[in-house]
Amino acid sequence: MLEIIIQGILLSGLYALIAVGFTLIFSVGRVLNLAYGSYIMVAGYIYFYFSQLLGLPPIAGLLLAGILGSCMGLLKYNLIVKPLKGDHIAVEISTLILAVVLQSTVILFFGNSAKILLPIIPGVIHIGNATVTFNVLAATVASWLILIGLYLFIKKTHIGRAMMAVSMDAKGASISGVDIDKINMITWGISGFLGAIAGVFFASYTQLSPTMWVAPLIIAIAIVIVGGIGSIIGTLVVAHIIGFMEIISVALISPQLRGVFTMLLIILVLVIRPKGLFGREEL
Amino acid sequence: MTKPLTIKNLVKKFGGLTATDDISFDLNEGQSTGLIGPNGAGKTTIFSQIMGEYRQTSGKIELYGSEISKLSTPARIRLGVSRTYQVPRPFAEFTVLENVRVGLMPDSIWKMITEGPNVDREIELALSVGFSENDLRRTPDELSMGDLRKLEMARTMATNPSIMLLDEVFAGLTVGEIDQIAKLIQKMRSENMTFLIVSHDLKALEPLVDDAIAINYGKIIAQGSFASVISDKAVRTSYLGT
Amino acid sequence: MGLGLRWYHFVLWAGFIAIMALMPEFVSKGTLRTIIFANFLAIFAISWDVLSGRTGYISFGHPFLIGIGAYTTAILTKRFDVPVEYAIPTAVIMTMVGGTIMFLPALRIKGSYFALVSLAFMELIYQLVQVIRPDLTGGTRGMSGLVTLTRGAVNGYYLSVTLMIIVALCMWLLMRTRLGTALSAIGMNEESVKGSGLSPTKLKLFAFMTSAFVAGLGGAFYVHYLGSIAPRALFDINFVFTIIVATLIGGASTIVGPMFGAFFLTFLLEYLRPYLPGAERYLIYGIIALLLYMYQPKGLYHIVMTQLDRFKKRADDD
Numbered sequence A: 001m002l003e004i005i006i007q008g009i010l011l012s013g014l015y016a017l018i019a020v021g022f023t024l025i026f027s028v029g030r031v032l033n034l035a036y037g038s039y040i041m042v043a044g045y046i047y048f049y050f051s052q053l054l055g056l057p058p059i060a061g062l063l064l065a066g067i068l069g070s071c072m073g074l075l076k077y078n079l080i081v082k083p084l085k086g087d088h089i090a091v092e093i094s095t096l097i098l099a100v101v102l103q104s105t106v107i108l109f110f111g112n113s114a115k116i117l118l119p120i121i122p123g124v125i126h127i128g129n130a131t132v133t134f135n136v137l138a139a140t141v142a143s144w145l146i147l148i149g150l151y152l153f154i155k156k157t158h159i160g161r162a163m164m165a166v167s168m169d170a171k172g173a174s175i176s177g178v179d180i181d182k183i184n185m186i187t188w189g190i191s192g193f194l195g196a197i198a199g200v201f202f203a204s205y206t207q208l209s210p211t212m213w214v215a216p217l218i219i220a221i222a223i224v225i226v227g228g229i230g231s232i233i234g235t236l237v238v239a240h241i242i243g244f245m246e247i248i249s250v251a252l253i254s255p256q257l258r259g260v261f262t263m264l265l266i267i268l269v270l271v272i273r274p275k276g277l278f279g280r281e282e283l
Numbered sequence B: 001m002t003k004p005l006t007i008k009n010l011v012k013k014f015g016g017l018t019a020t021d022d023i024s025f026d027l028n029e030g031q032s033t034g035l036i037g038p039n040g041a042g043k044t045t046i047f048s049q050i051m052g053e054y055r056q057t058s059g060k061i062e063l064y065g066s067e068i069s070k071l072s073t074p075a076r077i078r079l080g081v082s083r084t085y086q087v088p089r090p091f092a093e094f095t096v097l098e099n100v101r102v103g104l105m106p107d108s109i110w111k112m113i114t115e116g117p118n119v120d121r122e123i124e125l126a127l128s129v130g131f132s133e134n135d136l137r138r139t140p141d142e143l144s145m146g147d148l149r150k151l152e153m154a155r156t157m158a159t160n161p162s163i164m165l166l167d168e169v170f171a172g173l174t175v176g177e178i179d180q181i182a183k184l185i186q187k188m189r190s191e192n193m194t195f196l197i198v199s200h201d202l203k204a205l206e207p208l209v210d211d212a213i214a215i216n217y218g219k220i221i222a223q224g225s226f227a228s229v230i231s232d233k234a235v236r237t238s239y240l241g242t
Numbered sequence C: 001m002g003l004g005l006r007w008y009h010f011v012l013w014a015g016f017i018a019i020m021a022l023m024p025e026f027v028s029k030g031t032l033r034t035i036i037f038a039n040f041l042a043i044f045a046i047s048w049d050v051l052s053g054r055t056g057y058i059s060f061g062h063p064f065l066i067g068i069g070a071y072t073t074a075i076l077t078k079r080f081d082v083p084v085e086y087a088i089p090t091a092v093i094m095t096m097v098g099g100t101i102m103f104l105p106a107l108r109i110k111g112s113y114f115a116l117v118s119l120a121f122m123e124l125i126y127q128l129v130q131v132i133r134p135d136l137t138g139g140t141r142g143m144s145g146l147v148t149l150t151r152g153a154v155n156g157y158y159l160s161v162t163l164m165i166i167v168a169l170c171m172w173l174l175m176r177t178r179l180g181t182a183l184s185a186i187g188m189n190e191e192s193v194k195g196s197g198l199s200p201t202k203l204k205l206f207a208f209m210t211s212a213f214v215a216g217l218g219g220a221f222y223v224h225y226l227g228s229i230a231p232r233a234l235f236d237i238n239f240v241f242t243i244i245v246a247t248l249i250g251g252a253s254t255i256v257g258p259m260f261g262a263f264f265l266t267f268l269l270e271y272l273r274p275y276l277p278g279a280e281r282y283l284i285y286g287i288i289a290l291l292l293y294m295y296q297p298k299g300l301y302h303i304v305m306t307q308l309d310r311f312k313k314r315a316d317d318d
Helices: A002-029 A036-053 A058-084 A088-110 A134-156 A158-168 A170-175 A180-205 A214-227 A232-253 A260-272 B043-051 B073-079 B096-104 B109-114 B119-128 B133-137 B145-158 B175-190 B202-208 B226-231 B233-240 C007-026 C029-055 C062-079 C084-107 C111-131 C153-176 C178-188 C190-195 C200-226 C237-250 C256-272 C280-295 C299-317
Strands: A124-127 A130-133 B005-014 B017-027 B032-036 B058-063 B081-083 B163-167 B194-198 B211-216 B219-224
Touching: A002 A036, A002 A130, A002 A134, A002 A158, A002 A180, A002 A214, A002 A232, A036 A058, A036 A088, A036 A180, A036 A214, A058 A088, A058 A180, A058 C280, A088 C111, A088 C237, A088 C280, A124 A134, A130 A134, A134 A158, A134 A180, A134 A232, A158 A170, A158 A180, A170 A180, A180 A214, A214 A232, A214 A260, A214 C111, A232 A260, A260 C084, A260 C111, B005 B043, B017 B043, B017 B058, B017 B219, B032 B043, B032 B202, B043 B073, B043 B081, B043 B163, B043 B194, B073 B081, B073 C190, B081 B145, B096 B119, B096 B133, B096 B145, B096 C178, B109 C178, B109 C200, B119 B133, B119 B145, B145 B163, B145 B175, B175 B194, B175 B202, B194 B202, B202 B226, B211 B226, B211 B233, B219 B226, B219 B233, B226 B233, C007 C029, C007 C153, C029 C062, C029 C153, C029 C178, C029 C200, C029 C237, C029 C256, C062 C084, C062 C111, C062 C200, C062 C237, C084 C111, C084 C200, C153 C178, C153 C200, C153 C256, C178 C190, C178 C200, C190 C200, C237 C256, C237 C280, C237 C299, C256 C280, C256 C299
Parallel strands: B032 B194, B032 B211, B081 B163, B163 B194
Antiparallel strands: A124 A130, B005 B017, B005 B058, B211 B219
C-alpha cells in the first residue's frame, strides 16, 4: 500500500512536469506541438551523449539538455509555427512530420536499440518496505521545484502575467501592448526546457530509445484533455490522478493494461465534460 | 395567427456584465422592424441568442409559437430564421457561387449525394444581391468588404428563411450598392418576409422598416414608429447625440 | 448528381485503368510487388483523405481503424474457420461500428482534440491487442499462416489494383457531389456551415464512417494478401506518417492526389532502400515532406493543376 502511494507520488510528479510543458504551448500559443515528445527523446540522448559517453557531470548534462531543448523550441517556433501563421492543421501535421524526422535522425546517429541510462544519482533509500532509487526521488523533487518555480514565475513576474493574458485572449493582450511574438518565443523556449528536463528524468525512469517520445506525448495529451487548459494547478491534479491510476493498475491488475484506464478516462471526460475537469480557470 | 418571432424577458449575462437586460418584443408576419442603438448596446447579442449561438441566461424565444431554446443553430435555420453577420464569414476557398451553394444545400446527406447543385438558382441569388457575372467565380480574398456583405446576404437568402435578421448589411457599401440591397429587401417585404434589421445608417433604414426598437445597455429604451423612436429624448441623448 | 464530368475525366480514368491493367506485361515481378504495396497504401491514403483531407479533422490514429479490420478478419478466419467471403464483410462492418463508438465522443469536439484523441487511441489498441486475449490476437507477435486470397505476384497485383481502382473511383465520384462540397466547407469554417443550416456533426460522422469503411476494407484485404499480421508494424507511428505524407504530397481532399502520392512515396522508398536500408529513409522523405508541405500545403495535385490552368489561359489568350 505504501509502495503504491510512494510510487504514485513519484510518477505523478514526473508526469506533471511532462504535461506542463505541453499545456503551456497549447494554452498560450493555441497550437498543438506534436513534436513535444521529441524534446523528451532528444534531451535524453543529449544527456546520454554528454554525461555517459563524454563523462561530463550529470548536472552539466542535464543543463545542456535543457538549454538545447529551449533552442529546439525556439527553432521550431520560428521555422515552423510562425511561417504557418497559426493554421492549426498545418502545425499539427508539420510537427508530426518533424517528430518522425527527429526520430530517424536519432536512429542514424545512435542506432535503433534501446539504451539504459545510468542513474543521475546512484543509490537507493528504503521507506517502509518500499525501495526507492535516489534517481527517481531526485527527479520528482526537481520536478516539483521546477513546477513551483514556474507557478511563481507566471503569477509574479511581468512576463508571466503577460503569458497568462495571451492565453486568455491574444487579441486583447496585443491591444494592451503585449508583444505576442516575444511571448510566444519565451513560451516555446520554456516549453522546450521543461520537456528536455522531463526527458532526461523520463529516460532514466524507463529507458532510452528512438520511439520513446510517443508514450510521454500520449500522457501529456491525456492530461491536457482530462484536465483542460489554462490551469497549472489543474494539470498538477490530473497528473496525479493519471499517475496513481497507472500505478494502481500496474500493481493490482496487470502491468500491460497500464494505459487502458487512462484512455477510458479520456473518453469519459470527453463525453461528460469536454472542457476538462479544470478547463479555463485562473492559473 | 402565431407570430414568427416572440422574445420574452430575455436576459444574457457574461460573468458580471449584463448584455441583455430583460428584453421583450415580437414580430408579426411580414413586419419589418429596425433595431438601433449605439455600439455595444447589445443588438448583435440578441441576434446571437435568437440563432442559438449563445444560450440565454433566462427568458423565452419562440419561433412560430414553439420554444426553440433547446434547438441547435442549424435546426433553427430549418425552422425559418436566418441571419447575416457583421463580420462576414464566407468560405475562404470557395467561389461566390460555391459559397451560395452551401447555403442552398438540404441538410440531408442522401440528397446531397443524389442531387446536383442548382446552379441557376445560385446565379440568380448572386445576381440579385448585386454581383456581376464576372464576380461569380471570384473567391473571398478577391472581394471588397461591400462584396463580402453582399455575399453574406446571398448566403442568408439561400437558406430560404421566412424571418431574416440583418446585421449591418449596409456598412461599407456604395450608394448604388445600398440602393440595390434596399430594393431587394423591399421586394422580399412585398412577399411577406419578416425582417429585424440592425443598421447605423438610419437614412437607408427608414424606408425599409415599419417600426423601430432602440436599445442601450441591453435594455429597450424606446419602441414604436420609426419617427417617434428617432425623436425620443432618451434615444437622442444616448445615441444620436442631439 | 451534378458531378460535372467532362470528356477528359473519362479519358484520363480509362487511360489510367488501361495502364494499370496492362502493367504486368511491362514490369518485373519485383516491381509488381512494390506496386501492390502502393495500391494498398493508396487505399489507406484515400481513406484518410475522405475524412481528414476535407474536414480538417486530422486523424493520427488511422492504423486503429485499419487494425480493427485486419484483426477481425484474421481472427475470424484463423480461429473460427469462417470463410473469407464472410470474414471480410464482417471485418468492414466491425471497423465501422467499433471505430464509430470510440470516436463519437471526440467528433463532437474541436478538431485539435480529435487529433490528440486519435493518436491516443492508436496507442491504446496497440497495447490492448498485445494484452487482451492473446490466444485470439496472437499477442505481441501477431499471427501468421492466414488465408491468402491469391497466389503469386500477378494475381495479387490484379486483386489489389482492382480493389484500389474501385475504391478510388467511388470515393472520387462521391466527393464530387455536394457532399464533398459540404465536407470541404467544414474544413474552412465549421461555424459558417452551421449558419448555413447544415449540421456538421452528421456530416463528420458520415465522413468518418466512410473513411472507416475503406480503411477496414483495405486492412482486411491487406491481411489476406500478406497472410500475416504484426502489431508492431501496424500500429507504428511511421505507418501513420506514411499514410499522411502520401496524402499530403499528392494533394489532400482530391482523392486522386493521395493515390498518386502513395505511388510516389512507395517508389521513393524503394529507390532509397539500397542507400538507406533502415529507418533513416524516413528522415529523407520526412524532410522532403516537410519542405514540400510548408511550401505548398496543397500538394503536387495543386501544383500540377495550377500549371495546367496557366497552360489553358495561355492557350485561350492566343
